Amino acid sequence: MTVRDDKLDLALREASKLALLIPALPQPGTAEPDDESLIRLLDGAVPPAEETTLQAAVEASPFARERLATLREALAEVAAAPPMPSAVNPFDEGVIAERRPVRLSFLWARGSLRYLWGTLEPRSLVAVPVATRSGIFRRPSEESSFFDFAHQLDGIDLVIQVERARDDHLDVQLTFDGDAHRLARLRVTLADRTGSLLDSQPVEQGKTRFAALAPLPHELLITSAQQELGRVRLDVHPG
Secondary structure, three states: OOHHHHHHHHHHHHHHHHHHHOOOOOOOOOOOOOHHHHHHHHHOOOOHHHHHHHHHHHHOOHHHHHHHHHHHHHHHHHHHOOOOOOOOOOOOOOOOOOOOOEEEEEEEEOOEEEEEEEOOOOOOOOEEEEEEOOEEEEEEOOEEOEEEEEEEEOOEEEEEEEEEEHHHEEEEEEEEEOOHHHHOOEEEEEEEOOOOEEEEEEOEOOEEEEEEEOOOOEEEEEEEOOEEEEEEEEEEEEO
16 A cells, blocks of 8 residues: 555544544434424523423424524624614615705807807707828817706706807706696796805796806705705806
């Protein structure tokens, strides 16, 4: 035999000795208490007339005693675990503390508007021909005099139109589409960056317009029956 075989035989003999030293695991008998009965016993929910019989059955069975100890440890771990966070419905009005405003940021320079960034993408950008080695393709330009954005507020469709008008002024128009009764209750309030009120208009025939605004940051507050539906923040940066 080789040295390798001798080492293998020695390992097998040692493993056999250890197996003989390990006590036999308790095995279930023919009439063992089920887990539900053991849990009721731990909770103290077993009637006194049945408790004595159940306790005697547990004491007479090593398997039942081991099972009862395992269930007791499991219940203790569950009781010590931190509570799971409750599910939050993001559409529950009671959870939403503040509606996130729509933000649109523009650069005011070179006789036009340049869209910088925002929470909405413009629906209409002017397509500008761009020459490449392989030909000419039309790329949407971020510089224009007019932008419009589509949004939805509480089931009402909203189109925000921002235009650079003559004499270096800004025109903003909001167009609403939805239930006529709800539209009749809408009002839009215009404020400057400090929150000072500049104008307030009802929505008539689904539209409201603020003309000849200075090219400065403004905020539009949209309400229905004095309840806020949303805000639109226009950030205009001079270039």
